[in-house]
Amino acid sequence: MVMETLWQISQKINIDPRRILSNEPMSRHTTFHIGGPADVFLSVVSLNELSAALSYFREQGIPCFILGGGSNLLVGDRGIRGAVIDLSGMRGCASIGTVIRAQAGCSVEALCEEALARGLGGLENFYGLPGTAGGALFMNARCYERDISAPVQTITAMSLEGIIRTIPRSELHWDYKKSPFQPGQALDGWIILSADFQLSPADAGAVASVMRMRKTDRTMKGHYRYPSAGSLFKNNRAFGKPTGAILESLGLKGYRIGDAGIAPFHANIFINYGKASARDMLRLIQTAQDKARQNLGIDLEPEVLMVGEF
Numbered sequence: 001m002v003m004e005t006l007w008q009i010s011q012k013i014n015i016d017p018r019r020i021l022s023n024e025p026m027s028r029h030t031t032f033h034i035g036g037p038a039d040v041f042l043s044v045v046s047l048n049e050l051s052a053a054l055s056y057f058r059e060q061g062i063p064c065f066i067l068g069g070g071s072n073l074l075v076g077d078r079g080i081r082g083a084v085i086d087l088s089g090m091r092g093c094a095s096i097g098t099v100i101r102a103q104a105g106c107s108v109e110a111l112c113e114e115a116l117a118r119g120l121g122g123l124e125n126f127y128g129l130p131g132t133a134g135g136a137l138f139m140n141a142r143c144y145e146r147d148i149s150a151p152v153q154t155i156t157a158m159s160l161e162g163i164i165r166t167i168p169r170s171e172l173h174w175d176y177k178k179s180p181f182q183p184g185q186a187l188d189g190w191i192i193l194s195a196d197f198q199l200s201p202a203d204a205g206a207v208a209s210v211m212r213m214r215k216t217d218r219t220m221k222g223h224y225r226y227p228s229a230g231s232l233f234k235n236n237r238a239f240g241k242p243t244g245a246i247l248e249s250l251g252l253k254g255y256r257i258g259d260a261g262i263a264p265f266h267a268n269i270f271i272n273y274g275k276a277s278a279r280d281m282l283r284l285i286q287t288a289q290d291k292a293r294q295n296l297g298i299d300l301e302p303e304v305l306m307v308g309e310f
């Protein structure tokens, strides 16, 4: 794609041309620091820009991928065909009484800090979780035995056709690491624009103390030591123990293919030692799955999403 075309797109969408890029390496936008180029990469800061971008790409028949904080993605070395729309610039967050309304691109950290500033409890377990509110809701992120969906009151979302709806909690069905926005679910394809979290008044000192504890615990466990996407596989109660313990029992802790490694400090965290390719990471994932299947007869399901061309 040539720059003039990008400039023309920016005029049609009415977006600052500096926020639309071609062949943008996705390694710059994922916490794994892995991933080839997106054909077009667009950072939007408002609902108007998002709507205009979606309708433009729909008319052109160009597929769009919605990006939050890129903290749960393994993007292929050949990158993403079509457009990546980065929502992390739509980051507003405000409270009305005990309800906090967060735009999709608001970081989970900023959301937790807003709750603390208002003396509200219910989100403190999520302090230290990388990524955005929208991505966390799409994934139904779970931290310290609590799902991010637990305090959700409503979600405002937009369909691919541009219809905007505020959906009440009663119509939103969640499960362990499952949200209604995932493929095959009721709101598959809808884009989360904002969410209202119903919280409860709490002692700010107590909220701050839990937040600090959670962040320190993650730091001590090595979560931020290397580029990663957090836990690679889901846990499954039927397996009788956490996936990390299963992988450790298979002798995989510290196992490495190129610069892709299974962390020596936590066997369910796969890390990039520096120059890991998506292909190496994928081979490492498959090696772990094969070993678990052959030795224990179990199928490990990745939690990290594979996106683009490998």
Ligand SMILES: Cc1cc2nc3c(=O)[nH]c(=O)nc-3n(C[C@H](O)[C@H](O)[C@H](O)COP(=O)(O)OP(=O)(O)OC[C@H]3O[C@@H](n4cnc5c(N)ncnc54)[C@H](O)[C@@H]3O)c2cc1C
Pocket (backbone or CB within 6 Å): 031, 065, 066, 067, 068, 069, 070, 071, 072, 073, 087, 104, 105, 129, 130, 131, 132, 133, 134, 135, 136, 137, 138, 139, 140, 141, 142, 143, 144, 181, 190, 191, 192, 193, 223, 224, 228, 229, 230, 231, 305
């Ligand atoms: C160090 C580390 C620790 C982690 N710890 C945990 C943990 O304790 N618990 C846990 O559950 N996860 C954990 N994760 C994984 C990850 O942080 C979460 O899944 C996070 O909530 C993903 O949010 P994101 O904004 O980065 O989403 P992304 O990775 O950008 O996207 C994930 C998916 O959500 C979709 N999406 C994003 N925004 C929207 C939107 N607005 N509307 C519709 N779809 C959207 C994307 O298209 C994609 O399919 C960890 C990751 C890291 C790196």
